[in-house]
Amino acid sequence: MNIRTKLFIFIPILVILINLVSFFVFQSGKKVQESYNVMIDRVFLYKQISMETQENLRLLSGYIANQDTNSYSSFLRHKGKLQALQASLEKQNRGGNEELILENYSHLISSFLELETATTKKLLEQDFAGYAEQYKEVEKIASFIREDSQNLVDLELSNYQPIFKKIMANTRSMNQLGGILFILTTALSIVFAIWLSRSIVIPIQRLVYIAKQIGKGNLDIAVPVFQAKDEFSILGNMFHEMLENLRTLMGKNMEILEKERLVKELELKALQSQINPHFLFNTLNVISKLAYLEGAEQTSDLTVSTSNLLRYNLRKLDEPVTLRDEIKHAEEYFAIQKARFRDRVQFRLDINEACLEQAIPCLTLQPLLENAFVHGIEGMEAGAIIELSVKEIDDFVFVAIFDNGAGMTEETKEALLTASPVFPTKRRSTGLGTTNVFKRLRLFYEMEEIVDIISKQGEGTSIILKLPIKQGGQGKVCINY
Known part of the structure; x- marks a missing residue:
């Protein structure tokens, strides 16, 4: 019945x-x-x-x-x-x-x-x-x-x-x-x-307990078998099939994750083994001192910035840093770009010092600044502006990167926000693309509504990051290449 x-x-x-x-x-x-x-x-x-x-x-x-x-x-x-x-x-x-x-x-x-x-x-x-x-x-x-x-x-x-x-x-x-x-x-x-509690309530309680255990990740629990030929016997069978499917999927996912971890580890090692960091740092220091002795102070400063930039890029990318470190790294990157663009571009900072201890994934701001240079202001002969602002509003830290360059279409904007490929295969960036930066931010802060893009062709682009306040630099960050 x-x-x-x-x-x-x-x-x-x-x-x-x-x-x-x-x-x-x-x-x-x-x-x-x-x-x-x-x-x-x-x-x-x-x-x-x-x-x-x-x-x-x-x-x-x-x-x-x-x-x-x-x-x-x-x-x-x-x-x-x-x-x-x-x-x-x-x-x-x-x-x-x-x-x-x-x-x-x-x-x-x-x-x-x-x-x-x-x-x-x-x-x-x-x-x-x-x-x-x-x-x-x-x-x-x-x-x-x-x-x-x-x-x-x-x-x-x-x-x-x-x-x-x-x-x-x-x-x-x-x-x-x-x-x-x-x-x-x-x-x-x-x-x-x-009678109703024995035939309805007790089976429901047993199924709820099974569901809670599965929700906690306990896939080794046994699903009870109901003798009565009613809806609960059907639910029990479906729970059993669902549990078996979850076990199969979890096994496959673990294999895929392990393979991806090995591939990413090999890619990172291959990238870092292309040059000897100690040899490179020592060489750049020698060049910096020599340029200083010869009176080429600008060349010396540029060499030091390059050394700091490479040292920052070769750190452990799966560990978060503070916003202070990211802004300092962005300044080093801009110093190098300034030597290239000279007076064609201005770099403006509007920083709230109270927000600088905010935790953020490593190498978040540089790819966004590089995107502003490459796709925004590179074609401008003069009057280019890139602005980086950091403000605290309510319980969020807002990081905005603005350029007055070429802007982008709505299709490009939607593709960036949805992690769809929009640029040609031949890229001119660091390897950590804009879409991967957005993905790492969503994974790190565990929320989807974290990025907003305001852009209009010919009037520039603003990328706004809405970061929940998270002090310090503890935890792990997902790496995507």
Whole structure:
């Protein structure tokens, strides 16, 4: 039985049982309430009739004493209310002796109303002897109505008592039945919850545990086998297949990574073994001293810059450096390019000293500066500007390299940002291309939105690096060639 069938069977059963309990309790309360409302309505009607009769008598007496228009209006208004109450009384359907009692009661009210009318008529006709006798009759009938009203209230209460006892007995029976159904539904709910947890929740917990272990990199964990032929058995089989595929892929990836590591190590060794660093540094130092002795200070400075540049390039590229080191290396590189371009180019620095301890992959700025020289300002005869700025905004260090050179197309910009090849095979750079610099930055800072390029053909290019603050030079940097 699959999970959907289980839920469609057992949940409606529980809902129906709970609704039955609620229905029985509601019906019991409804019957009691209806009987009580009927009895209260009748008692209230009798009391209203008694009170309205006394009010009519009082207003009639006031009209006899004052004989003004206001008293007569009030008397007529309350007389109308009494007639309305009499109409409500006549609508009640009662059987046996009660029907006769109510009929006599209604006749008393009719007599009271007729005598009131006759009294006011004689008063208007100035028949003082006649209205006095009729007023006495009105008072007598009003006292009869008050007594009968109280008798009817007592009768109503006495008649309602056995009915109320019967209703209460039925209510107790229904409450007992409701209690039995409540206990039954509670027991079924507990049994269903235990069964559901064993058949659904426990397998889910086991699968979640397996998923967490796989997420932690533990691929040696065994996937449980579910005996029930439901969705969990399918999920278990899929987990097993996924785990086997992951193990296979991890093995292949480890082989590929090991091969790439060996190739990169050989490439780096081949690059560094092309010249003897110690011999080269010593030779450049000798040339620098000789140029200084001969008075060629510019040649001496250029030789020292070249020596520092080569020494920096031959350091371990998989270790990060500080932004201070990268800027110093960029200055050495620009000093060499300055000897080539002379007054055709200006190099501007706008550096926030507080950002210079920012960790950054080695050889990040030089390839970007070289790209600005080769593809930006190389064709300019004068007025070329390259600017390097470092600022801290919020929790990021922004490094911007600007040139006012040729700019680039949108296709070239998108290709650089997506690491697609855009330049010819014959390149004129250090070997660490711009796209590889961007890739190393993304890997080092573990975020994608780290590079932005603003460029327009004929107006120059700005490469902006948004670096999360990362102090020091600890950790490893991925090398790409």
